[in-house]
Amino acid sequence: MPEPAAVAYGRRLFGDPALSADGRLSCATCHDPLRAFHDGRTLAEGRGAGVRNTPSLLDVADRRWFGWDGAHDSLWAASLAPLVDPREMNMRLEDVAQRVRDDPLRRAAHQAAFGAPTPRDDLELVVQVAKALAAYQATLRSPRTAFDHFRDAVVRGDSQGAARYPLAAQRGLRLFIGEARCSVCHAGPAFTNDEFADIGVPFFVAGGVDAGRHGGLSKLLTSYLNRLGPFNDVGAEADPRALLTRHLKIEPRHFGEFRVPGLRQLTRTAPYMHNGSLATLEEVVRHYDLLDEERLHVDGERILRRLNLRPDQAADLVAFLRTLSD
Numbered sequence: 001m002p003e004p005a006a007v008a009y010g011r012r013l014f015g016d017p018a019l020s021a022d023g024r025l026s027c028a029t030c031h032d033p034l035r036a037f038h039d040g041r042t043l044a045e046g047r048g049a050g051v052r053n054t055p056s057l058l059d060v061a062d063r064r065w066f067g068w069d070g071a072h073d074s075l076w077a078a079s080l081a082p083l084v085d086p087r088e089m090n091m092r093l094e095d096v097a098q099r100v101r102d103d104p105l106r107r108a109a110h111q112a113a114f115g116a117p118t119p120r121d122d123l124e125l126v127v128q129v130a131k132a133l134a135a136y137q138a139t140l141r142s143p144r145t146a147f148d149h150f151r152d153a154v155v156r157g158d159s160q161g162a163a164r165y166p167l168a169a170q171r172g173l174r175l176f177i178g179e180a181r182c183s184v185c186h187a188g189p190a191f192t193n194d195e196f197a198d199i200g201v202p203f204f205v206a207g208g209v210d211a212g213r214h215g216g217l218s219k220l221l222t223s224y225l226n227r228l229g230p231f232n233d234v235g236a237e238a239d240p241r242a243l244l245t246r247h248l249k250i251e252p253r254h255f256g257e258f259r260v261p262g263l264r265q266l267t268r269t270a271p272y273m274h275n276g277s278l279a280t281l282e283e284v285v286r287h288y289d290l291l292d293e294e295r296l297h298v299d300g301e302r303i304l305r306r307l308n309l310r311p312d313q314a315a316d317l318v319a320f321l322r323t324l325s326d
């Protein structure tokens with residue numbers, strides 16, 4: 001598809017409340033571009049009994065699985081879901097398709113993005129809408145931070161440049177990759193290994209439990225919108241990531257696991273965790289510090305343990321986390 005037109009179309013759709021049943025919500029209502037694509041709320045508006053915290057969409061194109069529970073294996077499928085989720089934009093496929101076909105501006109933008117008339121088939125059309133939304137979101141990048149400048153200075157051997165990075169953050173970084181073992185999970189450029197873990201955040205919700213990855217996997221594996229399905233542009237055979245999906249298996253340990261979130265622009269996306277239960281970075285560090293090991297899964301290698309940090313160490317860790325935002 002001609003990329004710039006798809007991105008422009010996706011950007012328009014992202015802010016378009018006509019894609020919601022009551023004409024009140026757009027993607028940008030919850031993923032606010034002025035707040036690092038977050039909403040500042042504990043639980044997203046309208047999500048049923050309000051079950052989950054809204055993830056930021058910065059660097060989202062680099063993720064392997066989408067949603068706190070990994071219910072999607074592509075950015076476009078994760079973008080189609082909120083359109084038809086009764087707890088979000090609450091549309092039927094045919095209504096989304098109709099609102100694109102019936103509006104001359106939307107229809108023209110759609111045709112420009114895909115270089116062809118809008119498909120007759122509703123599902124096909126909505127999949128294209130989702131792919132345009134994905135093309136736009138793939139342009140969302142987190143800004144450079146004090147930590148990036150420090151890392152680059154170290155790589156260049158520029159000790160003067162490196163010395164500009166606050167000492168408290170340097171000590172926090174040492175803890176993060178050393179004793180506190182945070183980087184076992186929060187690794188790579190976005191500080192996530194793109195896997196799932198149970199870190200003892202309670203998963204009880206009004207009226208039951210949030211099954212986390214266990215529920216996400218059952219959704220993903222039964223969805224015809226996954227990479228094994230007919231809408232994979234590359235084709236399941238040629239797509240190495242389809243292989244990852246094919247090899248997934250649901251196991252009991254997935255119950256109560258959630259995706260390891262990236263840590264960039266954290267200072268703009270409070271509160272934290274899948275249920276927004278921790279208000280500040282100090283509270284997050286305290287959670288790991290005073291971890292209730294009894295609450296964690298017993299199977300598998302235990303990575304997390306109670307840290308028993310001194311107050312100055314906890315403060316250093318927070319100082320480091322703050323340097324991952326601009």
Ligand code: HEC
Nearest residue numbers: 026027030044045052053054055066067068069078079082
């Ligand atoms: C009512 C608030 C709300 C609206 C409206 C909304 N989202 Fe979301 N979005 C969320 C929440 C909450 C999640 C986490 C869902 C989960 O884990 O099940 C999420 C997750 C996502 C993800 C996965 C991100 C990741 O890091 O895995 C993408 C992509 C996304 N939304 C895109 C969109 C698009 C595109 C739209 C508009 C079509 C949209 N969202 C509308 C609240 C919202």
Ligand code: HEC
Nearest residue numbers: 180181182185197201258259260261272273274284288303
């Ligand atoms: C075993 C893997 C693992 C380790 C080790 C780990 N984390 Fe996490 N981290 C996670 C997971 C999973 C979540 C999300 C949990 C949830 O929402 O239920 C998370 C959430 C977070 C968040 C909240 C981010 C957000 O946007 O909501 C921060 C901040 C964080 N971790 C920092 C740390 C620090 C600091 C350490 C070291 C003390 C650490 N993590 C160690 C897996 C890990």
